[in-house]
Amino acid sequence: MGRFEVLVEVSLRDGVADPQGATVERSLPALGFDGVSDVRVGKAVRFNLDAPDADAAMDRARRLSESFLSNPVIEDVRIELGEESGAGAPRSGTGTDMSPGSWPS
């Protein structure tokens, strides 16, 4: 089992209007930055993933990206898999547990 750094880029699909990107693009010449085109604004999600090998890591990253991190109706994902970084002993988490079972009822 190894630990892989994953970077998921979520952006609007080609053909879906990206008014944020268009606004950024229109603004750049005002600051003297000419020659910038095809601006698309998206978001990046970064995490570590434990998996037996790179193929398995990529497969899981793709499935979780397509089922949760993005909405395939309007968004595309691009996944970057980093180098495997040693054994995947879980880090001690300090964040809030957001799993459904932890919600107050």
Next chain:
Amino acid sequence: MSARVGVVLFPGSNCEHDVVEAIHALGGQAEIVWHGAASLPAVDAVVLPGGFAHGDYLRPGAIARFSPVMEAVRAMAAGGGAVVGICNGFQVLTEAGLLPGALQKNAGLKFICTTVELRVESTNSVLTSGMTPGGILSIPINHFEGNYTCSAETLARLRDEDRVVLRYVDNPNGSMDAIAGIRNEQGNVVGLMPHPERACDPLAGSNDGAALLRCLLAAASGVRAA
């Protein structure tokens, strides 16, 4: 016996009391249901209200679809029960896969809070069954992500199957085909961006939303009687 409506409260919902007030004013029973509930009380209809469920983290509705109560909402929808998503509730229904398509940022990148005119299209839904097709309603919208979009195939299906429930007379947000609300195949699940609960008293500027909620109460009573 008046219809009983469950209004789901997610962390970040902010229109649940408006819906409860409106339902009460129309003679129905309404109660708030916490999103963490594993089941629904014995209600005849469920409303997912407006707001910012789970802070709209990731995408509006993306986290809310995992709320425990959504399993019960899903079961209710599958069983033919009336489920209506208003504004953020519509976004939750699309993310949960109970309605097709998605709501993206308004075309003008502006948060829009204004009263718009809507045309009643399909009357084959729990929200519009007693309405006049082509009738014009004046109801407020209040959203940043209300720009309805879907694939060309989905749009063709929505049109062919009479599943567009409401259209904007003057498209305010870039929605495909000026869609303001849609329904599922059976007509028991409806999502809409406008807020009928805010147009339930002439003092609020319009009473047109009350007509829609009356349809919902009538449809919900019918389900119970059946």
